[in-house]
Amino acid sequence: MRELATGQANGKIILMGEHAVVYGEPAIALPFSAAQVTATIQSAPEDWLDSSYFSGPLTKAPTALNNLKELLHLLRHDFATGPVICRITSTIPAERGMGSSAAVAVAVTRAFLAWQQVEETPTGLLQYVNTSEKIAHGNPSGIDAAATSGTEPILFERQQPFIPFPLNLDGCLIVADTGVKGKTRDTVADVAHLMSVAPTATKQIITRLGDLTREAKTAISANQSYHLGNLMNEAQALLQQLSVSNGTLDHLVQVALNNGALGAKLTGGGRGGCMIALASDPQSAAIIANQLTAAGAQETWLQALGCRPAVSAWL
Template sequence: MKSIGMGYASGKIILMGEHSVVYGEPAIAFPFSGTGIQATIRKHKLESWIESSFFHGPLSEAPTTMRNVTILLWYLVKHFKIPEPFYLKVESSIPAERGMGSSAAVAVAITRAVFDWMEEPTTQKNVLYFVNQAEAVAHGNPSGIDATTISGTEPILYQKEIGFQPFQLNMDAYLVVADTGIKGQTRKAVRDIAKLMELRPRETAKQIKSLGRLTQQAQQAILKNQPHILGDCMNQAQGLLRLLGTSNRHLDHLIETALNHEALGAKLTGGGRGGCMIALAENETSGRQLQQILLAAGARNTWIEGLGVYAHV
């Protein structure tokens, strides 16, 4: 056992396919290094303790909203036969409930920290085993997109009947992410789309199918380094997501602002009705400018990342 264990995990972005993925269509997600979580763990003289921006105190007094973390720690303690107590510190730059995978990232960072503490090598497979235990508590029956994306290094194309297919991110463009400052409403949006499927099955199914087709076109645009085509796919997807009721005036305002300032494409990311939007910029200079413009337009925070292969090596 080392004196201190350290683990890091990035956030994640769903580029295309949110909501339609629920109905068997593909979705694209990738690790987003613009945000992340650092976890450190060491022995503690007193009882086991957690330090984070969300809760600071004894593990035994952690709120029920942190049950995914306490369950994860229970599995890790049992597996490694860790002599309690310990002191766990979690530092995060991922905004909670914004569709950037904060709960999965916490689990990945903690798992990596414990493996490092125990001087055990980590693989995506063994990290995922423990993370999936925590995600099942946090989300009931998660698709695994967040955990798989965050524990890996490549973009993935996910489809229910096919599973996860990693592919290479190779595009001369930059992605700007902007936080509306409002919590996303994923579960409500999912329920409302399900109602639309009952009330207007033919029209809604057609929109869902179109989102799936756009996701496949977006993947090809990425593989062929065609940022303008990707931007067009993003714009079309946002139009469909708006028709499905998953956008709101805050997202629409930031998306319109980005498009009015030379973004190649812009759309919501994640569950919608709050959370974050993403915009595709042709180069780093325009991306940096777009960050400032979106902040001036009311974004709570912004991040930027290159979409070339180098960004994830």
């Protein structure tokens, strides 16, 4: 057992296919390493949690952290350890569709396994993370756990195995936070209402969003960043027709396009949360990010994609 051990995890974004995935179409999730969680584990006189959300004895942590409390209890039970102090730092905003809860569970589990000097396996890691996610979200798809612990894009469909594929794309992705919590429950319900009152037109939109997602996978694999940008733009127009965007998201999307983005769209549930934009190079990405901040984005992140060096090398 080490004195102190560290674990990390990425954020995640939905690149394409949100809402359509509810109706059996594919979606693409992308690990987003520009936003990360780091956790440390070490022995302590009593179980203790230190984070920006809560700092104190684990027994007094609020109910919103029950998933994390149960995860630590399970890990301690399985490895028969004494009390621990768990410290968590994160640059992933909560409730923005970026996989915050899953990333925390991944980072904590990795730190605990490293502390016990136990080799991490994908299956073992995901078992612990999905246990935490079930407490946090009831019946999670598992995509957040897979994306925040992985390094490749994932194509996923309901009740189908996840399909990782290479990120072979020049360019840079910008994520901008509107500062407003996403309203996934509301938007999913409203799309369902549209499906009931206007089934033919709504089904056509959903089917086209699925087609765009499949084309996006091909574009990513073939390093076709300009084509991917066009697909993102069409997807945003369709999501607007489904009423899941809003004025703030539409405004930030337009700001990105006006400043050289190849494509831009909302990501996740919509009516809040984040939007994403694709830039051709780091210099363009920096300009777009600055303009998004000037237009009201609360925070921006930049990530180089598969054919470029890490973002920290050029910013």
